[in-house]
Structure formats: C-alpha cells, structure tokens
Amino acid sequence: MLFSGPMRQFLDFEKSVAELETKIDELRQVSFREDDTVHHGVDIDDDVVRLSEKADKQLRVLYSKLTPLQKVQVARHEQRPHALDYIQAITTEFTPLAGDRVFGDDQALIGGLARFRGQPVVVLGNERGADTESRIKHNFGMARPEGYRKAQRLMKLAERFGLPILSFVDTAGAWPGIDAEARGQAEAIARSIDVCLSVNVPVIATIIGEGGSGGAIALAAADRVLMLEHSIYSVISPEAAASILWRDPKLAPTAAEALKLTAQDLKRLGLIDQIIAEPVGGAQRLPAQAIASVAEVVAAELSVLLKLSGEALKAKRRERFLAMTRS
Amino acid sequence: MSWLTDHVRPKLRSLLQREVPDNLWTNCESCSQMLLIKELERNKKVCPHCGHHMRATAKERLAWTFDEGQYTTIDLPKVPVDPLHFRDSKRYTDRLKASRTKAGLDESLVVAHGKISGRDAVVAVMAFEFFAGTMGSALGEAFLAACRLAVLQKAPLIIFTASGGARMQEGVISLMQMPRTVIGIQVLREAGLPYIVVFTNPTTGGVSASFAMLGDIHVAEPNALIAFAGPRVIRDTVREELPEGFQRSEYLKDHGMIDTISARKDLPALLGRLIAMLTPQQQDDTPSKTDA
Numbered sequence: 184m185l186f187s188g189p190m191r192q193f194l195d196f197e198k199s200v201a202e203l204e205t206k207i208d209e210l211r212q213v214s215f216r217e218d219d220t221v222h223h224g225v226d227i228d229d230d231v232v233r234l235s236e237k238a239d240k241q242l243r244v245l246y247s248k249l250t251p252l253q254k255v256q257v258a259r260h261e262q263r264p265h266a267l268d269y270i271q272a273i274t275t276e277f278t279p280l281a282g283d284r285v286f287g288d289d290q291a292l293i294g295g296l297a298r299f300r301g302q303p304v305v306v307l308g309n310e311r312g313a314d315t316e317s318r319i320k321h322n323f324g325m326a327r328p329e330g331y332r333k334a335q336r337l338m339k340l341a342e343r344f345g346l347p348i349l350s351f352v353d354t355a356g357a358w359p360g361i362d363a364e365a366r367g368q369a370e371a372i373a374r375s376i377d378v379c380l381s382v383n384v385p386v387i388a389t390i391i392g393e394g395g396s397g398g399a400i401a402l403a404a405a406d407r408v409l410m411l412e413h414s415i416y417s418v419i420s421p422e423a424a425a426s427i428l429w430r431d432p433k434l435a436p437t438a439a440e441a442l443k444l445t446a447q448d449l450k451r452l453g454l455i456d457q458i459i460a461e462p463v464g465g466a467q468r469l470p471a472q473a474i475a476s477v478a479e480v481v482a483a484e485l486s487v488l489l490k491l492s493g494e495a496l497k498a499k500r501r502e503r504f505l506a507m508t509r510s
Numbered sequence: 511m512s513w514l515t516d517h518v519r520p521k522l523r524s525l526l527q528r529e530v531p532d533n534l535w536t537n538c539e540s541c542s543q544m545l546l547i548k549e550l551e552r553n554k555k556v557c558p559h560c561g562h563h564m565r566a567t568a569k570e571r572l573a574w575t576f577d578e579g580q581y582t583t584i585d586l587p588k589v590p591v592d593p594l595h596f597r598d599s600k601r602y603t604d605r606l607k608a609s610r611t612k613a614g615l616d617e618s619l620v621v622a623h624g625k626i627s628g629r630d631a632v633v634a635v636m637a638f639e640f641f642a643g644t645m646g647s648a649l650g651e652a653f654l655a656a657c658r659l660a661v662l663q664k665a666p667l668i669i670f671t672a673s674g675g676a677r678m679q680e681g682v683i684s685l686m687q688m689p690r691t692v693i694g695i696q697v698l699r700e701a702g703l704p705y706i707v708v709f710t711n712p713t714t715g716g717v718s719a720s721f722a723m724l725g726d727i728h729v730a731e732p733n734a735l736i737a738f739a740g741p742r743v744i745r746d747t748v749r750e751e752l753p754e755g756f757q758r759s760e761y762l763k764d765h766g767m768i769d770t771i772s773a774r775k776d777l778p779a780l781l782g783r784l785i786a787m788l789t790p791q792q793q794d795d796t797p798s799k800t801d802a
Binding site (some may be wrong): 234357358359361363364365366367368369370372373374376377379380381396397400404416417418424427428429432438441442443444448449452454501504505507508509 | 529589590593594596597598642647650651654676678679680682684685686687688689690692693695696715716718719720721722723724736737738739743744746747750752753756761765766767779783
C-alpha cells in the first residue's frame with residue numbers, strides 16, 4: 184500500500200470530497216508507478232494539484248455552513264482526537280490516577296496529574312476509546328458513578344494542593360445502566376457538579392466533541408467553558424429528542440436545529456466563553472493542529488485565572504452561572 | 511323551543527346525573543379498589559386499602575405540610591420566556607399557556623413559608639401537574655429564590671421533588687439549571703441551614719442529578735420512582751429485565767441513597783422533628799407535642 188495509516192472516514196455529507204480525494208489517490212498511485220519508466224508525471228501532478236485545490240475548497244465551503252445535525256456527526260467522528268489524545272499531547276509527565284476509593288475504577292472517565300507548560304495540573308476527561316477494544320474498555324465514554332466519584336476525588340486533590348483543573352468533555356452522556364443506577368448515578372453527578380463549583384482552584388472545561396447532558400456538566404461547572412468549533416453541548420441527543428418530542432426519530436435534523444446545541448448557539452446564548460477554531464474539515468483531519476489550538480487557548484485562560492485568589496475564583500464561578508439565563 | 515329540547519332533554523340530563531354520580535368515586539391505580547373521592551382526599555390521596563400513594567398537587571402538599579394548612583407563597587422571579595423560540599409539534603409558549611391553565615400555577619415550583627410543628631420553614635414543592643415538573647430557567651430561578659428566602663428567614667429549606675427531568679424545550683439552558691440550583695444549596699450550607707429533600711413519584715433526570723440528591727437528609731414517599739435514567743431508557747440500552755422494585759424508594763434506601771421512607775400521613779411530624787433537631791438555636795422548643 185502506498186498510503187499507510189488508518190483510512191479516512193468520510194461523513195455522508197462529505198461524499199463529493201471523498202470522491203475527489205479517491206481520484207487524487209488513484210492519480211498519485213499512477214504517477215508513482217509510471218515515474219520510473221516514462222515522464223507522464225508532470226501532467227498527473229498538475230491534475231493532483233488542481234483536484235486537491237478543488238477538494239480543499241469544497242471542504243471549506245461545506246464546513247463553513249454545517250447544519251446542526253452535521254455538527255453532531257462531526258462532533259462524534261471516530262477519528263476526532265479524544266481526551267487522552269489531548270492530555271498526552273499537551274501535557275508532560277501525565278500520571279493517570281485510578282479509582283474512587285469506594286467501589287472501583289471507571290475507564291470511561293480518566294484523570295490524573297500532569298504538567299501543562301510546566302505547571303502541575305489535574306486533568307480529567309471522558310475517554311471514548313479509539314478502536315473496538317479500547318471503546319469497550321472505556322465504555323464508549325459513558326461513565327458510571329465510580330467515574331464521577333473519581334472525578335470528585337481528583338478535584339478535591341487539586342484543591343488540596345493548589346493545582347488547576349483541566350477537563351476535556353466528550354461523552355454521549357452518563358451510562359444508563361442497572362449497575363449505574365444501583366450505585367447512585369444521580370448522586371454521583373450531582374456531587375461532581377457540587378465539587379466542581381466549590382473548589383478554590385482554576386477550573387477550565389473544554390468540550391472537544393460531544394457534551395452530553397448531565398454526564399458532561401459534571402465536569403464543566405467551570406470558570407471557563409470552551410468549545411471546539413464543531414463540538415456540541417446539549418441536554419438531550421437530537422435523536423432522543425426527535426423520538427420524545429416529535430415522536431419521529433427521522434426528525435433528528437429538526438430536533439438538532441431546535442435544541443440550539445452548536446458551539447455557535449451556546450456562544451450566542453452567553454453560556455460558554457470561547458469557541459476554538461478547528462482546522463478546515465474538522466479536528467479529525469488535522470488532530471495535531473486542533474490540539475495545538477486548544478493548548479494555546481487553555482494556556483491563555485489559565486494565565487488569567489492563576490492571578491485570582493481561590494475565593495475570587497469561587498465567587499466569580501458562582502456569579503458566572505447565576506448570571507446565566509436571567510433577564 | 512320545542513317540547514323535546516325544553517322538557518325532555520333537561521329531564522334526561524338530571525336523570526343521568528343522578529344515576530351516574532361522576533366525581534364521587536374513583537379507582538385506586540394500584541389495587542383497583544373503588545374509592546370514595548372525598549374519603550381519598552381526607553386520606554391525603556393514599557389508598558386506604560393498599561397504601562398506594564397517588565400523585566398530589568403542589569397546593570395539596572403545601573396544605574398537608576404546614577401547621578393548620580397555613581402558609582404564604584412568594585412571588586417568583588420573572589425569567590425570559592422561551593429563549594430558544596422552541597417549537598416541536600406545538601410552540602413551547604403555547605404548551606406553557608396550556609400548562610398554566612391546567613395547573614393554575616405560573617411554573618413547576620411553588621415556594622411558601624410558614625410553620626411546621628411550630629417552627630419556621632421554607633417549603634418548595636415541585637408541581638408535576640405543571641409540565642411534568644420539568645426544570646427550566648423559571649424553576650432554577652424559583653429554587654434560588656427559595657434558598658434566598660430560607661437564608662433571609664434563617665429557616666430550613668424543605669423541597670418536595672416531582673419531575674420528569676430537564677425541560678427539553680429549553681435545551682442547554684435547562685441543563686445549566688443543574689449547576690445553578692447546586693449553587694443555591696451551597697449558599698444554604700454556608701448559612702448553616704438544613705436542606706431536606708422529600709422525594710415523591712417520580713423524580714428523575716437532571717433534577718435527581720442536581721439539587722434533589724444533595725440534601726442533608728433524604729426522605730422518600732413509599733414506592734416513588736427515583737432515577738437518573740428512566741426505566742425505559744435503561745431497558746432499551748442494556749436489553750435486560752430490570753430487577754424487581756428497581757429505582758423505587760425502597761430500592762434506593764437499600765442502596766444507600768435515601769435516609770428514610772415516610773408514609774404521607776407521618777411526613778409533617780417527621781419533618782417537624784428533623785428541623786427541630788437540626789436547628790437547635792431556635793428557642794420556642796415544644797418537644798414532640800405535635801407528633802402524630
């Protein structure tokens with residue numbers, strides 16, 4: 184194979200781009216094969232450049248006007264960088280810490296100590312996993328009570344040692360299972376929100392993919408809430424909303440529109456602080472670039488928050504949420 | 511007009527009314543026993559045969575909770591209505607109007623103050639009859655008002671929960687009420703005031719995963735559904751039969767999430783005892799005189 188690495192996965196609305204890129208790949212293969220013998224390479228290279236420009240332009244146009252449901256698809260894209268990708272790329276000395284000291288360790292919600300630009304921090308994130316095996320291990324990013332209790336423990340640890348908390352939110356929601364209910368999923372989420380709001384250290388939450396309801400806000404009752412350009416944040420999935428409110432699962436596009444779940448909607452509603460731009464075609468195309476953008480914004484916000492006292496942070500965090508949705 | 515409309519029809523109607531005394535009898539939803547409505551109401555909507563606790567309105571709960579049924583409700587803060595301009599099969603604003611007419615309430619929370627066993631208390635009751643008790647910005651703001659009132663009166667806050675969860679018509683704004691209500695509890699905590707939650711049927715979703723599960727004391731009515739994810743969602747996800755009594759008060763108590771289960775008739779005395787023991791600084795101590 185000429186082009187190694189995982190195949191790019193295209194979304195349904197990227198069909199035209201997918202066709203162009205397939206053509207480009209074919210041309211490149213032809214050009215490579217023929218280069219040694221004859222000199223047709225130049226014409227083919229011109230075609231490749233022309234088609235690449237065309238694909239790039241199409242992608243730019245597509246991504247400049249994604250519908251809300253298309254954003255949902257992008258936010259859930261399997262090749263988007265996940266929490267662990269961010270943590271591993273933007274921190275050093277990442278030291279995962281496990282367990283809630285009560286029941287067990289939940290790999291759907293990961294966390295630990297790390298250095299972010301030299302500064303020791305506590306990191307938390309919903310990890311969805313990258314292949315079938317790891318997806319199962321991480322329960323597709325849907326945490327159980329022990330995950331939220333681990334988050335509480337690590338947030339308190341951060342407070343005790345004066346470390347900022349960086350969370351990376353990416354979950355369809357908290358796990359709706361018998362075991363999770365038996366162990367108090369509701370209490371675990373409620374308490375996480377409580378702890379998140381009460382710590383006297385900076386808390387920065389970044390929604391990197393899907394911000395799914397209670398399972399997301401448990402890590403996002405923060406001083407700063409940042410969203411990637413094509414991430415979403417919603418009280419319910421558009422599919423479930425379509426079934427419940429419209430009684431027709433096929434109306435997910437309508438529900439996605441009505442729920443106002445895009446980063447742009449949330450910014451307009453004054454519910455988040457900043458949108459972080461993604462590479463053309465989404466974070467899944469150029470993960471390193473998306474991760475670097477997040478690191479830049481988080482670093483800038485953190486330097487502002489580190490100047491505030493613990494009491495001021497707490498008071499401002501409360502005020503931030505209290506001011507929301509008031510007239 | 512004619513003999514038929516003027517004489518026969520009214521006569522028929524009165525005959526029918528005598529024969530079918532609707533509004534007098536009902537059936538228990540649980541044991542199907544015929545119940546006299548007047549008697550059921552005297553029994554606080556608890557079936558005298560099987561003890562099934564039926565749904566009650568916010569106003570009924572307030573009347574049952576305060577001494578002599580005497581209380582004062584407060585006006586709730588105004589919030590922007592329908593910020594998302596939401597419309598499913600109907601406009602959200604129309605659904606709100608219909609709910610107001612049906613429930614005779616402004617929103618899904620009623621906040622009142624009065625005395626319980628002779629002590630000051632602020633009581634907030636979620637009205638399931640209003641939009642399934644769902645949580646939107648009005649409820650969030652009303653909950654915060656209840657917390658402020660408790661702080662102002664140096665009184666405990668008791669909330670009766672009953673909710674289908676977040677109000678989807680307010681999208682992510684409803685989600686933001688989770689941290690907002692939790693802030694209200696933190697303020698109460700800092701003021702050293704007790705916060706007691708009475709779980710009633712049903713309490714689910716974003717409500718159970720925020721202010722409901724953060725009480726100093728958790729009381730539940732018998733057999734109330736208390737859940738994060740509803741039973742249907744869980745069954746669809748895990749494709750397993752749900753255990754007997756799953757997500758009911760007794761199950762939650764067995765699993766350490768509820769302190770005690772109280773029959774409706776015993777609730778006012780229990781609440782009175784609890785707030786008396788948790789707020790010893792109040793002087794007018796009249797021990798267990800009002801206990802049932």
